[in-house]
Amino acid sequence: MQAKAPLRKTKQREVILEELNKVKTHPTADEIYDMVRRSLPNISLGTVYRNLEVLSEAGLIRKLDLAGTQKRFDGDTREHYHVRCNRCGRVDDVPGEPIPAIERAIGRMSDYVIESHRLEFTGYCPECQKEMSQMDGNSKARPKGRPRGELESVD
Numbered sequence: 001m002q003a004k005a006p007l008r009k010t011k012q013r014e015v016i017l018e019e020l021n022k023v024k025t026h027p028t029a030d031e032i033y034d035m036v037r038r039s040l041p042n043i044s045l046g047t048v049y050r051n052l053e054v055l056s057e058a059g060l061i062r063k064l065d066l067a068g069t070q071k072r073f074d075g076d077t078r079e080h081y082h083v084r085c086n087r088c089g090r091v092d093d094v095p096g097e098p099i100p101a102i103e104r105a106i107g108r109m110s111d112y113v114i115e116s117h118r119l120e121f122t123g124y125c126p127e128c129q130k131e132m133s134q135m136d137g138n139s140k141a142r143p144k145g146r147p148r149g150e151l152e153s154v155d
Helices: 011-022 029-036 045-057 100-109 126-136
Strands: 062-064 072-074 082-085 091-093 120-123
Touching (some): 011 029, 011 045, 045 062
């Protein structure tokens, strides 16, 4: 088996990495293209897409395949979870560390040897909560379920 050749450093890859590492917004390829064009005005969208794939395969960035959205990219390659807004599509990192006990538990409950997991949380970002509460006249929008921290009353 032949070892993979080291990834060739190009100006395009360098700028894409720099721009992606400047933000915490998990941008789409189109958003990265707009960011990179400030430094490299002649770069094509196809070049950005190809380089994002190469950088992702090399483990220098993470490609996020989140449910119901375009692919997004993350300059933080550590294992971590994400939360996605159901209304606007915003994606943020969830603070804290991944929970390895999940992998062990699923491994025990299934016939699979679990190597890793991805966990995505969904909800409503602070900006959408604010907009929704202004439309509804509520102080905090809680579209599904009970308000946070409140128990259901039993009469």
